[in-house]
Amino acid sequence: MAQEKFTFQAEVSKLLDIVAHSLYSHKEIFLRELISNASDACDRLRYAALTDAAPTGGDADFKITLSVDKKANTLTVTDNGDGMNRDDLTEVLGTIARSGTQAFVDQMAASTKDTGKKKSKDAKGGDDMALIGQFGVGFYSTFMVADKVEVLTRKAGDKKAWQWSSDGKGEFTIDEAERDARGTDVILHLDKKEKEYLDPARIEHIVKQHSDHIGIPIILKGDGGEDGDKTLNTASALWTRPKKDITSEQYTEFYHHAAHAFDDPWMTLHNSVEGVLSYTNLLFIPSTQPFDLFHPDRKAQVKLYVKRVFITDDCEGLMPSYLRFMRGIVDSEDLPLNISREMFQHNPQLTKIRSGLSKRIMGELKKKANKKPEEYADFWNNFGAVLKEGLYEEPENREKILGLARFKSTTQDGWTSLEDYASRMKDGQEVIYYISGEDADAIAASPHLEGFKAKGVEVLLMTDPVDDFWLPSVGEFEGKAFKSAARVGADLDKVEDVDIDKKKDAKKDKAGKAIEPLLAQFKVVLGEAVKDVCASERLTESPVCLVTGEGDMDARLEKML
Incomplete structure (x- = not known):
């Protein structure tokens, strides 16, 4: 079979270049990533052998071997795990099977631009490390130290072996090869500036620092002289x-x-x-x-x-x-x-x-x-929206999750808990008020909240899409119902505010009668476009606002569905 040449996904080509030039202060992690991949390959085959020993060929002594060839300027990571076939090589090493590859490339590219502020190399490297950690592109870190990478592999149970090769510049080749047994060799042709990774002492230091916990023996091959093979890790499950x-x-x-x-x-x-x-x-x-x-x-x-x-x-x-x-x-x-x-x-x-x-x-x-x-x-910023999914997925843990939940509100600068909100409720306030929308600043400026602000009533700002799903099913917290400030009936008649209430009481009856003809005219003009038109004390500056009817779906949820 003739050698086949392939082109990387467009995003992968960009990614290879970015990764290769972004982690300059953390280059040694390439070895950790290769050892981790080798460990996973051994784990997969060990599990498969529980029900079918044939793929192991009687060899269940799993190990990872590191070999140095100073003359050839190569470092090789070898495992006797499950190996790969041609399709595996194309899928695993030719593409990144994740929908967010372009997003990763965009973030990495943005992080490398000059922001006008000086950053130390360590600080910059830390930023890039955090970004790469979100996307998991470990194998491609090999191109930080190698100008060519070869993967020689044979899948357990197969007779054919394959060789994948790339210089990380946009293309890779796959060709039939020879390998005596199952497993994989990753051969790094090191850049001339990276000779430190040919030093056994340096390799041992990296393994002990990053991979000592690996449960499979990591063996550094000797040079055939006085130095024999050496196991570098404790090989016990941490x-x-x-x-x-x-x-x-x-x-x-x-x-x-x-x-x-x-x-x-x-x-x-x-x-x-x-x-x-x-x-x-x-x-x-x-x-x-x-x-x-x-x-x-x-x-x-x-x-x-x-x-x-x-x-x-x-x-x-x-x-x-x-x-x-x-x-x-x-x-x-x-x-x-x-x-x-x-x-x-x-x-x-x-x-x-x-x-x-x-x-x-x-x-x-x-x-x-x-x-x-x-x-x-910090945790809630990252994972709060996901945790709230449990409010409708697992009712048995609902109270625990409500206790952990944090929200923005109209009166607090940071996050607030429901327990703290309840402790600040006004006299006469019987429900927990909230308003939902895509942007906290936008919904905080909503006309629906004018009356709440006037009476100093705190309203929770719900901005995660999941909020519109769990609120109808949860209903209440410690006996206090959730009530949307954008829903009909969210008036504040029972909430006491002496200064405002005294002024309103004198005018309330008179104003109510005076506005009745106007309300009737609105109903005639709007017809079936609305269910009802009524007067409300929730508005203090705006002349009118739309509210959701009792029993109707919230506007944002209706839009999503």
Whole structure:
């Protein structure tokens, strides 16, 4: 078969150039990413071998090998995992199968422009790292140090091997090749300026810093002389170690590996549950929002293990969708090793694990919200809209989520909780008022709020699209109903404001009678275009406003549907 030449996706070509020139202060992460990919390949095959040992060919001794060739100026990362075929190479290395690639390129390009402010290299690198962490483009970091990358691979169970090759400048080739066994070699032809990555001591330092927690042995091949092969990592699952023996740096590096992320975790949850049901979780909440958080296919990136054996990273029953920002692992002692994907949805043990994880996560969020509200505000900015999906998805956790929810309002500068809102309610106020719309500043200036401002009544500003879905189903908080300020009946007759009420009482009856002919004329002119025309005390400056009828769908929800 003749060699085939392909062109990268247009966005990938731009991305390769941006990544290769943006992480100059963090180049060594390319090795972490390659080791992480190799570990995943071994995990996938180890799981497949639980039900069919044939693909392993009797070799279940998984390992990752690093080889240096100073004469050829190459560094090679080898694994004996599941390998790839031609289609895999085209799909995995020729494209980025994510809808937000162009958005990533745009953000990265914007971040490299001169803003007129001086930034240190470390600071700039940190910004880029955070951006790349949102999109996960680890393999392409190899072009920071290599002017050519080759991938020699053979899929487990196949007889054919394939070679992928690219200089990262827009094209790649795929050709048939020879490889004795399954697995993958990633061969980096290093740039002349990157000879440090041929130094065994430098390689060992990088592995110990970034990949010591990998559960598969990472072996540095000797040169055939006095120095023999050397295992560089402890090769034990981090989550099985006592928490007191794990440093924050080790947790962070594990997060980078498990989530393929570049940011640091905002929160780490490492717990073991023992009893009728035993499991360990090592979970993380990111400090940055993933770009595809609201994509329809987005799921929690939490890997399921059973007795330290990787099972799947696509277990829908493990984490509710409103916690899909979570990253990490769950290791069960009780689930069967041969659990099938069909069993995920209906396994009672998995349901209990899911319930326990949800309870613990929300409990830790509650502690953070109470003790460090400023830090919690960062979480809410990133993930609050997603968490609120749980208000209509899981009624059993509704009260917990309402307690965690934060909102902007007409009287507060920052975020406020429903509990704090309730404590500030005016005498005579019986409901929690809100108004929804796309922009907080725009809805805060709405004529619907004039009367509320005049009486000093606080109104919550609901700007997330999800708000229009959960509000009708939730209905109330601690006995206080939610009421839209843009809905009929949201008048403030019972709310006391002595200064205003005294002035109004004298004129109220007289004005009411005087306006009746005008209201009647409006009804005639408008006809069936409106349900009713009535006088209201909610307006203090504007002559008129439109409100939603009782029982009708809110205007924004109607527009979305």
